Structure formats: structure tokens, C-alpha cells
Amino acid sequence: MIRPDISAKMSVQSLKSSKLRSALTSLGIIIGIAAVVITFSFGASYNSYFETQVVGMGNNFIVIIATKENVFRNSHLQIIESTPGISGVSPALTVNGELEFMGKTKSVQINGVSSEMMEVANLEMLEGKFIADSDKYSAVLSKQVARDNMKTEIKPRNFVNLIIPDESDSGRKKSYRFKVKGIQGLEEEGIVVGHNMNTVYVPIDVLRELSGNESFNMFFAMADSQDEISNVSKEVEKRLGRSIGIPERDLEKNITSFNIINQADVMSIVSSLSSVLQTFLVGLGSISLLVGSVGIMNIMLVTVTERTSEIGLMKAIGYTKSDILFIFLTESAILSVSGGIVGTIIGLIFAYFGMTLIGMGLNITLFTVSIGIIVSFLIGIIAGVYPAYRAAQMDPVVSLRKE
Numbered sequence: 001m002i003r004p005d006i007s008a009k010m011s012v013q014s015l016k017s018s019k020l021r022s023a024l025t026s027l028g029i030i031i032g033i034a035a036v037v038i039t040f041s042f043g044a045s046y047n048s049y050f051e052t053q054v055v056g057m058g059n060n061f062i063v064i065i066a067t068k069e070n071v072f073r074n075s076h077l078q079i080i081e082s083t084p085g086i087s088g089v090s091p092a093l094t095v096n097g098e099l100e101f102m103g104k105t106k107s108v109q110i111n112g113v114s115s116e117m118m119e120v121a122n123l124e125m126l127e128g129k130f131i132a133d134s135d136k137y138s139a140v141l142s143k144q145v146a147r148d149n150m151k152t153e154i155k156p157r158n159f160v161n162l163i164i165p166d167e168s169d170s171g172r173k174k175s176y177r178f179k180v181k182g183i184q185g186l187e188e189e190g191i192v193v194g195h196n197m198n199t200v201y202v203p204i205d206v207l208r209e210l211s212g213n214e215s216f217n218m219f220f221a222m223a224d225s226q227d228e229i230s231n232v233s234k235e236v237e238k239r240l241g242r243s244i245g246i247p248e249r250d251l252e253k254n255i256t257s258f259n260i261i262n263q264a265d266v267m268s269i270v271s272s273l274s275s276v277l278q279t280f281l282v283g284l285g286s287i288s289l290l291v292g293s294v295g296i297m298n299i300m301l302v303t304v305t306e307r308t309s310e311i312g313l314m315k316a317i318g319y320t321k322s323d324i325l326f327i328f329l330t331e332s333a334i335l336s337v338s339g340g341i342v343g344t345i346i347g348l349i350f351a352y353f354g355m356t357l358i359g360m361g362l363n364i365t366l367f368t369v370s371i372g373i374i375v376s377f378l379i380g381i382i383a384g385v386y387p388a389y390r391a392a393q394m395d396p397v398v399s400l401r402k403e
Contacts (some may be wrong), residue, residue, distance in 0.1 A: 005187075014332065015146050019105075021299065022174075022190050022299075022335060022339070024317065025296055025299045025335060025339075025341030026294050026335060026336070026338060026342070027292070027294075027339070028049065028289070028292025028294075028295045028296075028339075028374055029289065029292035029293075029295075029296070029336050029339030029340060029343060030288075030292075030339045030340075030342050030346065031092055031292070031341065031343065032289035032290075032291070032292050033289070033339065033340045033343030033344055033347065033372040033375065033376055034343040034344070034346045034347035034350065034372075035347070035370040035395065036163045036282060036286075036289070036343075036347070036367075036371060036375060037344050037347025037351065037371065037372045038347045038351045039355070040278070040280050040352055040367070040371055041347065041348065041351035041355070041364060042162055042252075042277075042278075042293060042354070042355070043274055043277070043278040044364075044365055045292055045346075045351075045355050045384055055103055059200070059219065059273070060223040060224070060225060060226050060229050060262075061120060061121065061122075061221070061222060061223075061262065061263050062086075062221040062222070062223055062229065062232065062233050062236065062260065062261075062262045062263075063218060063219070063220055063261050063262070064080070064218055064219040064220070064221065064236065064258055064259075065217070065218045065258060065259045065260075066215075066216070066217055066257065066258050066259070067256070067257055067258055067259060068134075068257045069215070070215045071136060071215065071244065071257045071258060071299065072091070072215055072216040072217075072218075072219065073206075073214070073215060073216070075243065076134075076216070076219075076240060076243060076244075077089065077091050077216070077219065079236075079238070079240060079243055080219055080236055080239075080241050081238055082234065083231035083235055083236050084232075084235065085223055085224050085225075085228050085231070085235065086220065086221050086222070086223065086224075086232060086236070087223065087224050088119055088120045088222040089116065089118045089120065089220065089221040090114040090115075090116040090117035090120055090121070090133070090219070090220045090221055090368075091113070091119070091204055091216040091218075091219055092111055092112065092113050092204065092205075092216060092218045092219065092220060093111070093112040093186075093204055093207050093208060093211070093213060093215070093216055093217050094109060094110070094111050094112075094118050094217045094218075095109075095110050095112075095164060095207065095211050095213075096108075096109060096110070096126065097162055097163050097164045097165065097173075097200075098162070098163040098173075098182060098271070099107075099141075099145060099160055099162055099163075099191045100160065100161035100162075100163065100175070101150055101152070101158070101160045102150070102151060102152045103151070104150055104151045105163075105192045106145065106198065107198065108145055108161060108162075108166060108198045108199065108200045109197065109198060109199050109200070109339065110200045110202060110207065111200065111201050111202070111359050112202055112203065112205075112206065112208060112211075113131070113173065113200060113201055113202075113220075114133055114203075114204055114250055115131060115132050115133045116325050117128065117130075117201065117220060118130040119122070119222065120220045120221060120222040121220050123184050123388030124184065124186050125182050125183070125184055126143055126182075126183045126184065126186075126373050127155070127156050127182055127183040128140070128156035128180070128181050128182025128183060129181055129182045129263060130169065130181070130182055130184070130201070130351055131201055131202065131203050132203075133181075133203060133205075135203050135206075136179065136203070137176065137177065137178045137204065137206065137275035138178065138179055138180075138181040138200075138202070139160065139178040139179070139180055139181065139200050139201065139338065140180070140181055140182045140183070140184050140199055140200070140201040140346070141154060141160075141180055141182075141186025141199075141201075142183075142185055142197060142198065142199040143183055143184065143186070144182050144185070144197060144198055144199075144241060144398060145198050145199065145200060146180075146183045154180055154183070155180065155183075156179045156180050156181060156182055156183065157180065157206070158179075158181065159178065159179055160180060161177055161178070162175070162176050162178050162200065163175050163176075163187060164176060164210050164211055165211065166210065166211060166254055167211055167212040167213050168212025170213065172217060172256055175212070176210060178202065178262050184199075196313060204216075204323070211267060212282055212350070212373050213311045215294075226263065226264070227231060228266050229262050229263060230262065230264055232262075233260050233275045233286070237259065237260050240258065241256060241374070244256075244257060244258075252364075263388070264318035266356075274323045274340060289379060292336075292339070292382040293336075293379045294381065294383070295383070296332055296335060296336055296379070296380065296383040296384065297333075297383040297386060297387060300328065300331070300332050300335075300383065300384050300387035300388070301386075301390070303331070303387070304328065304388075304390055304391045305326075305389050311324060311391050319364070320391070321392040322392070324391050324392040325391070325392040326388075326389070327388075327391075328384060328387060328388035328391050328392075329381060329384045329385070329388045331379065331384070332380045332383055332384025332387070332388065333377055333381055333384065334380070335380060336337055336376045336377065336380025336381075336383065336384075337373060337376050337377050337380060338371050338383070339376060340377065341372075341373065341375020341376075342372065342378075344369060344372035347372065348352045348362075348364065348369070
């Protein structure tokens with residue numbers, strides 16, 4: 001059996017003798033592998049980014065959202081609080097209002113919440129403190145409102161005017177003076193979905209009083225553990241449905257006046273979207289790889305034909321069929337792997353700039369780097385089998401007669 005180093009040396013010399021042809025042959029592999037690497041890099045980065053997003057939305061969160069008006073009351077809050085497996089819950093009332101500061105007005109989403117909102121929604125404070133249940137006219141502003149959208153940066157202890165529609169007075173808007181207690185958000189931009197929006201948090205009892213709305217829009221709850229979050233969600237749904245008067249058969253058909261979504265559901269959706277996207281992109285990359293593999297097979301067949309006399313000479317001086325087979329398989333593998341290496345580098349470069357452009361960090365794993373090399377090696381072997389077999393089966397006498 002010929003030594004692998006000798007076979008590799010012979011293959012490299014053969015490829016060097018036709019550099020342009022080798023480069024053009026590798027182009028299909030380069031494009032295909034680059035597409036595959038970009039796909040897996042994007043998939044890993046996408047999953048990592050949105051897992052961070054989902055975790056940032058809360059700790060084992062369960063969100064119960066009313067789909068109709070005046071569904072949730074104080075009694076429903078008590079039901080959720082008493083459900084086994086619930087470790088925290090904050091009711092929420094959301095109204096669209098405006099914030100005035102230093103002569104500038106900004107449309108904001110005013111959220112009436114309890115003090116537990118900070119823990120169950122995993123809110124981070126940049127400055128100051130979060131609202132307490134005993135607070136009156138205190139407000140916490142999101143970073144986007146305090147720093148990015150106002151002419152002058154708003155600080156804790158500043159006073160702002162909140163313009164709130166009053167449902168008990170035909171929706172007439174009224175202005176109220178609030179003291180800023182804290183600024184909520186993260187220093188890094190775009191880390192947590194929904195936590196850097198134009199949001200103002202105020203005590204829920206205050207907002208219910210000012211807006212004339214005694215109901216809740218939603219509840220933010222926290223389960224004891226990730227493992228039990230689905231069971232806890234179902235139990236909350238069953239208890240709320242029974243309290244509101246929704247039959248179990250309607251709950252099973254999702255015919256309700258509220259929706260429940262939890263962290264496990266969101267993670268499942270993110271994972272499904274990532275899988276679909278990756279499958280689509282890998283399919284596109286596979287077309288390029290198929291074209292590249294056909295190109296390698298064709299060029300290797302041409303090479304075998306051109307080197308017929310050389311093959312006959314090798315057999316005449318003692319090279320076996322397996323030696324010939326191994327030499328041409330090595331040449332095909334080197335041609336493909338070299339394209340795979342270049343494609344991997346190009347793919348990582350494009351993935352880096354692509355992720356940077358859309359604001360996601362690039363998550364490079366060993367699998368992402370190795371997949372291009374492994375796939376290109378397999379393609380080289382598969383595409384080179386038939387040409388190598390033809391070379392190995394040549395009759396040395398007939399081969400030596402060929403000019």
C-alpha cells in the first residue's frame with residue numbers, strides 16, 4: 001500500500017500543474033460550504049441571541065393576556081397567586097399615553113404594575129429604584145424614554161407630566177405630575193426584547209384610579225421551576241377558566257377570553273423558526289455543493305483520461321489497483337477540502353459582518369467550523385470514487401500504448 005504522504009505529495013503536484021482548472025473546480029465547493037457555514041453560524045447566533053432575549057423577559061415567566069375588555073379583576077389575581085407552583089405574580093394595566101418633559105412630548109406606553117414586576121419580568125435598573133406598592137405619583141422610565149427620545153436626558157428625582165386618557169370621562173386626556181424614581185434598562189442596546197421600548201411603569205392602583213379602569217389587561221407570573229412551567233400554566237388556565245365560567249371543552253379548543261404563553265412555549269417557537277430557517281438555507285447551500293461535487297467528478301474523469309499513460313507506467317513499475325485508487329481519491333479529497341477551507345473562512349467572514357449588521361453577536365462553535373471541512377472531505381471522497389475506480393481498472397498495456 002502506498003504511503004499516505006507520498007500519495008498526498010503526488011496529488012498536490014498534479015493539482016499545481018493545473019492551478020486555474022483546480023481553482024475553478026473548487027469554486028462550487030467554496031460557494032456551497034460558505035453558504036452552509038453562514039447558515040449554521042446564523043442558526044447558532046440566532047438561537048443564542050433569542051435564548052438571551054427570552055430569558056431576559058422573565059424568570060420562568062407565564063403571561064396571561066386578556067383578549068377582551070374587563071375580563072380580569074382582583075379575584076383573578078388571587079386565583080393565580082394561590083395556584084401551586086406560582087412563586088410571584090404582578091397584575092398589569094396598560095394604556096397609551098404621553099410624557100411631557102422640558103417642553104417636549106413623547107408617546108409612551110404606561111404600564112401599571114406591582115412591585116413584583118421587577119422580579120417576574122427580570123427588569124434591570126440603570127439608575128434609582130423600581131416602584132413600590134405604597135408609592136403614589138412615582139414613575140420608572142425605560143432607558144429609551146429617559147435617554148434616547150427626549151431632548152434632555154431625564155434623571156431620577158426629575159418631575160414629568162403623564163397624560164393619561166380617563167375611561168370614566170369619555171376618554172378625555174388629563175395630565176398628572178409624577179416624580180421619576182428610576183431608569184430601567186440595560187447598557188447594551190437590543191439585549192432584551194420589550195425592555196427598552198417607550199415604557200413608563202407606575203403603581204397599578206394609581207393608574208387604575210387615574211384611567212377609570214378597574215380591570216387588568218394581563219398578569220405576569222413566575223413559576224417555581226422551568227420543569228413545571230407547562231403544568232403550572234395548564235393549572236392556571238383551568239382555574240381562571242372555571243372562575244370566568246368557560247367550559248373545559250372550550251379551554252381544550254382554545255376558545256377563551258384570555259391567552260397564556262410561557263417561557264417554554266416561546267423557546268419552542270424560537271427553536272422551530274430556527275430549524276425551518278436553517279433547513280431552507282442548508283437546502284440552498286446543498287444545491288451549490290451538488291454542483292461542486294459534479295464539477296469535481298467531471299474534472300477527475302478528465303484528469304484520469306489525460307493521465308492514462310502515467311497510470312499505465314505506475315502499474316508497470318508495481319503500483320497496485322488499490323494504490324491507484326488511493327492516489328486519485330486523495331487528489332479528489334485535497335481538491336475538495338481546500339475549497340472547503342476557503343469556503344469556511346469566507347463563510348465565517350460573511351457571517352460575522354452579517355450578524356454585526358443586524359445587531360447580533362456571532363456565536364462560533366467547533367461544530368460550525370468543522371462542518372465545512374467534514375462535508376467537503378466527504379464530497380471529495382464521494383465525487384472521486386468513480387474516477388478513481390476507472391483509473392484503478394485501466395489495463396496497463398492499453399494505457400502505455402496511449403500517447
